[in-house]
Amino acid sequence: xxxxxxxxxxxxxxxxxxxxxxxxxxxxxxxxxxxxxxxxxxxxxxxxxxxxxxxxxxxxxxxxxxxxxxxxxxxxxxxxxxxxxxxxxxxxxxxxxxxxxxxxxxxxxxxxxxxxxxxxxxxxxxxxxxxxxxxxxxxxxxxxxxxxxxxxxxxxxxxxxxxxxxxxxxxxxxxxxxxxxxxxxxxxxxxxxxxxxxxxxxxxxxxxxxxxxxxxxxxxxxxxxxxxxxxxxxxxxxxxxxxxxxxxxxxxxxxxxxxxxxxxxxxxxxxxxxxxxxxxxxxxxxxxxxxxxxxxxxxxxxxxxxxxxxxxxxxxxxxxxxxxxxxxxxxxxxxxxxxxxxxxxxxxxxxxxxxxxxxxxxxxxxxxxxxxxxxxxxxxxxxxxxxxxxxxxxxxxxxxxxxxxxxxxxxxxxxxxxxxxxxxxxxxxxxxxxxxxxxxxxxxxxxxxxxxxxxxxxxxxxxxxxxx
Numbered sequence: 001x002x003x004x005x006x007x008x009x010x011x012x013x014x015x016x017x018x019x020x021x022x023x024x025x026x027x028x029x030x031x032x033x034x035x036x037x038x039x040x041x042x043x044x045x046x047x048x049x050x051x052x053x054x055x056x057x058x059x060x061x062x063x064x065x066x067x068x069x070x071x072x073x074x075x076x077x078x079x080x081x082x083x084x085x086x087x088x089x090x091x092x093x094x095x096x097x098x099x100x101x102x103x104x105x106x107x108x109x110x111x112x113x114x115x116x117x118x119x120x121x122x123x124x125x126x127x128x129x130x131x132x133x134x135x136x137x138x139x140x141x142x143x144x145x146x147x148x149x150x151x152x153x154x155x156x157x158x159x160x161x162x163x164x165x166x167x168x169x170x171x172x173x174x175x176x177x178x179x180x181x182x183x184x185x186x187x188x189x190x191x192x193x194x195x196x197x198x199x200x201x202x203x204x205x206x207x208x209x210x211x212x213x214x215x216x217x218x219x220x221x222x223x224x225x226x227x228x229x230x231x232x233x234x235x236x237x238x239x240x241x242x243x244x245x246x247x248x249x250x251x252x253x254x255x256x257x258x259x260x261x262x263x264x265x266x267x268x269x270x271x272x273x274x275x276x277x278x279x280x281x282x283x284x285x286x287x288x289x290x291x292x293x294x295x296x297x298x299x300x301x302x303x304x305x306x307x308x309x310x311x312x313x314x315x316x317x318x319x320x321x322x323x324x325x326x327x328x329x330x331x332x333x334x335x336x337x338x339x340x341x342x343x344x345x346x347x348x349x350x351x352x353x354x355x356x357x358x359x360x361x362x363x364x365x366x367x368x369x370x371x372x373x374x375x376x377x378x379x380x381x382x383x384x385x386x387x388x389x390x391x392x393x394x395x396x397x398x399x400x401x402x403x404x405x406x407x408x409x410x411x412x413x414x415x416x417x418x419x420x421x422x423x424x425x426x427x428x429x430x431x432x433x434x435x436x437x438x439x440x441x442x443x444x445x446x447x448x449x450x451x452x453x454x455x456x457x458x459x460x461x462x463x464x465x466x467x468x
Contacts, residue, residue, distance in 0.1 A: 021175070021178060021179065021182065024175065024178065025175060028171040028174075028175065031167065031171070032164060032167045032168055032171065035163060035164070035167055036160060036163065036164040036167075039159070039160050039163045039164075040156075040157075040160050043156040043159065043160060044135075044156070046156075047135055047151050047153065047156055048113075048135060050151065051135055051136075051137060051149065051150070051151050054084060054149055054151075055137050055139070055149050058070065058073060058074070058077075058147075058149060061073040062141075067141065067142075067143075067145065070088065070141075070147070071088055071096060071097045074086045074087075074088050074097040074098055074147075075097045075098075078097065078098050078099035078123075079099075083151050083152040083154070083155055084099075084149070084150065084151055084152075085098070085099065085100050085120070085122075085134060085136060085148065085149070085150035085151065085152065086098040086099055086100070086148070086149060087099075087100045087103065087108075087146075087147070087148040088141075088145065088146070088147055088148075089108055089145065089146045089148075090144070090145055091143065091144030091145060093108060096145075098148070099122055099123055100120050100121070100122060100123070100148070101120075101121045101122060101123050102120065102121050103118065103119070103120045103148070104118040104119045104120065107120075107136070107138070107148070108138060108146045108148065110138050111138055111139075111140060112137065112138065113135065113136070113137055114134075114135070114136045114137070114138065114150075116133075118133075118134065118136075120134070133152075133153045133154070133157065134150045134151060134152050134153055135150060135151050135153060136148055136149065136150030136151075137149050137150065189221075192213075192221045193221075195212075195213045196212050196213065196221070196225060199211065199212045199213060200212065203232065208232065208235065208236045208239060209236065210232075211225075211229045211232060212224075212225035212228050212229055212232075213225060214226055214229070257288050257291050257292055258288075258292060260284070260288055261284070261285055261288035261289065261292070264281045264284040264285050264288065265281075265285055312353050313351050313352055313353050313441070314351070314352070314353075314354070315349050315350070315351050315463070316349055316350070316352065316354060317347055317348065317349050317350075318345075318346075318348060318349075318350050318352070318357070318385065318392070318394065319345040319346065319347055319348075319385070321354060321357055321358050321361065322342070322345060322361060322383055322385070322394065323342070323345075324358065325358060325361045325362050325365055325383070326340060326342045326365075326383055328362070329362070329365050329366070329369065332366075332369060333369050333381065336369050336370075336379070337373075337379060338369050338372050338373065338379040338380065338381055339378060339379065339380045339381070340365075340369070340380075340381050340382075340383075341380065341381070341382045341383070342382075342383055342384070343382050343383060343384025343385075343395075344384050344385060344386075345384070345385045346385045346387050346392070348385075348387060348392050348462075348463065349463055350392060350441075350460050350463055351441070351463060352441055352460070353437075353440070353441075356437045356440070357394075357437065357441075357458075359433075359437075360433065360434045360437045360438075360458065361383075361394060361396065361458070363430040363433065363434060364396040364430070364434060364456045364458075365381065365383065365396055366430070367430055367431075367456075368381040368396050368397070368398035368400070368454070368456070369381055369398075371398060371400035371401060371454075372398040372399055372400045372453070373398075373399060373400060374399070374400065374401070374452070377399055377452075379398075379399065379400070380398065380399050381396065381397070381398045382395075382396075382397045382398075383395070383396055384397075387462070388462075389462070390461070390462050391443075391459050391460065391461065391462055392459075392460045392461075392462055392463070393457050393458065393459050393460070394457070394458040394460075395455055395456070395457050395458075396455070396456045397450045397453060397454070397455045397456075398450065398453045398454055399450065399452050399453040400452070400453050400454065401452070401453075402449060402450060402452060402453050402454040403447055403454055405449070408447040411431055411447065412431045412432055412434075412435045412445060412447075413432060431445065431447075431456075434456075434458070438458055438459070438460075441460055441461075442460075442461050443458065443459045443460040443461060444459045445457070445458060445459075446459055
């Protein structure tokens, strides 16, 4: 689950979505603060307006009947339910009328509007003195008396808190919904990307008949996959055409070359052949054989890349094939001054084509004999087998100049010869053919450093059974 989430977060769409979600969260917080402060400002304005109207009404009562009428008005209004505060006090601070039993010291000594938290206690409250926040107006009356008219802010503040909490809840639900939608959409997009990646990997592995998935939704993935599929079809068509041309050329040239070789061999078998003609005919036969081998290799590579049938594979032990190759090349190695050594073998059976594997090992040994050794070391070539929990390896190792690491992939391409002088015979198809043979067997050709020299490794998947 975590790996899927990590993969999702590595996508560009997920990062952009996360950025948008962060911006949404910042905007939501700013909106909550703005709406809370705006509602508080509106409520405060309405409270001040209502308080001003109440003070004006009480002022009219005072104007009509003086202090006695003011006290009667305050006493009447104090008995009415509501959020207003009323208080009339004498110069000593003794409360003469109102619904406030006591106020915080110093409040009555203030003139004008008071907008701060101060403590007071209403008449009839059973709880201990509680701090209330109120807006109040204190007015100085004749003879040192004081009038306080105020309005409790508890209800406006509760309303403001309700607005804030509602906004937070709504935005929280929206945020969670957006996150769930993002995860759902992101997972679907990631699945489409994974499907495209797997199909692309199969195509990169050589299966040009593979196509990118199209689900018919007509979205951007479908359009992109459709265009790429058209391109792949065109590439496959061109590739097949190129292979066909190569095969035709190889096939058409192989036949006259074979006839030319046979005629040269017939001429060489005549009774009266001059020595210089004999040498020329032998050269013609040798070159013809080399060209025929080249064309045979081209045709075999084409057959393998086109999909050589797995029905031609059988379960058989590999060690006898390696022993046969060593036995066949021992005289060649001896003539070339190369020590050919047979290393450890394993009696494991592989699902293989004996002819193809034997030809591949022979080609690798032939190459190793050509390039083994150096100015200060005896040329040696070693054949051996290695096995681990997953793979069986046939190794052909030499102590020659080797192949630089940055050129090993290039060395397995067709007609590539890294020897610039080209003094050694060959067509540059041996490693390419070995690569195609290993692909048929579900394995791989690996070129490694032998320090000094080259290790050519034929890597086969481990079979299910062994022969004793």
